[in-house]
Amino acid sequence: MSPTAAFTPALTSRLPQVGTTIFTVMSALATEHKAVNLGQGFPDFACDPALVNAVTAAMQAGHNQYPPMVGVPVLRQAIAAKMEALHQHRYDANTEITITAGATQAILTAILAIVHPGDEVIVLEPCYDSYVPNIELAGGVAVRVPLTPGTFRPDFTKIAAAMTPRTRAILINSPHNPSATIWSEADMLALQDLLAPTDVLLISDEVYVIGTPN
Template sequence: MPHAAVMPRSRLPRVGTTIFTVMSRMAHEAGAVNLSQGYPDFNAEPFLFDRVSHWMHAGMNQYPPMAGMPALREAIAAKVSHLYGAEYDPETEVTVTAGATQALFTAVAALVHPGDEVVVLEPVYDSYVPAIELQGGIPVRVSLAAPHYRPDWTALRAAITPRTRMIMINTPHNPTGAVWTEDDLRALAQLVDGTDIVVVSDEVYEHIVFDGARHESCGRHSDLAARSIIVSSFGKTYHITGWKVGYVLAPAELMVEFRKVHQFNVFTVNTPVQLALADYMERAERHLGLAAFYQAKRDYFREALGASKFDLLPCGGTYFQLASYAALSDEPDTSFVEWLTRTVGVAAIPVSAFHHDGRDAHVVRFCFAKDEATLAAACERLCAL
């Protein structure tokens, strides 16, 4: 007779399988065009892959330094200095991570103690709150209002208490595509001035900002840089999301604490890939040209859906487009995306998945980081509704 299964007491009792996994699986089962999960369906240029092979064959296949290969940390620091005028010491203030999600989790694990409050802006990317709760922290949610999803500084100020340890921000913002302005960063600086609040700034779409706007990194603002852990992602920048390589910038005092956790939850990151990325970064146009590249895709997607019944919300950055389907259905967004996937043949993400209470405004998220043929096939089906 088999033994009874052990039933552990879950540390995340309200968490199931991430919506991105659910929708991608559904898209595969239905043979649908997958505009749900946020990854490109095209490759980086062959030079990047050639450099990985080069370093593998050159014997660079053992553990790199815990904080990352010096060549890559130096390239990151040089890029940030050029773009934002921010000087980070590659030795003590730059760490290479196993993707942005690991970086975000590690930042929370390093700095949030049981009972600490962490302010998040909702709709919120789905990894933030579980990371907070696993450390015994208390998520404090502040809503971003459609259609522009701008931060409400009165509400944010009201959310700050003596127990606030951290504020997590994301610009350009997933899922909404909203981009913070210089005034927003100034308001944030005023909000945290005189406190010991740490800002975790998720800037993985830093190079995907449209219509001539400028990405306002916390690194660009010295008063914020002094208290911020900034997270970015090579996967988003170079179309290699499956490689899971990102990085963190932080002043040395914060980075000491970050690395204490980093060394035990991942230790270090793939050596030949790090060296290949350092080589690839030598040509700045590879990241500087990303905004125009994705703006062309955004504009194509929006124009192709112009004849549809979807109401397209503003998109100032990222490679996501929000759309209201109120003119098509009054079904909950979770039911609508299942119908859209299984019957129409296009997969999307329900925006209610980014709200703790399942708030449903009949809005879905499409990913336009796809080849034109993929986007054309999806738009033809969506316009036929």
């Protein structure tokens, strides 16, 4: 045996099939060709000074320590109040709301928490590029169901046909990246009818919902 054989082999990727993300590719091309970059959401406006001032004041007041794992209570309560004003549904700020560092982390965290090796997770294609690698990182199998060509609306016949006893979750996205399609109330109710008799979990990526309460 060679003297190095007892050591862990050289680093091998757990996601070897994942290359450079489309965001990196498109942003590099936009820079190279001096093109308007529609591939990634770079805001073309300055941060509201009120936010800069509030963050600065909070840090100067010493609010720069570890928060509780689920996020500071006042933020969770504010989110619960906003959700109630927007959707007339009260979430418990202590048990039903967790703060994450953005949606990418929230999605990965949710998937790692619920997906066991061999579990199937339905994604509606085209979908945001972190979903499938996240499912595979958890040892799950991404079951790709195409959105309706042209309209990008969910096809419930196809979704129903993709559900099996191994289906752990379905991951939806509205408003949808990249088509901007928004799920209608009828779409939501159709999904509710489909999932109600099952234990399939719904992961709903609503990263672009910015609604203003009435």
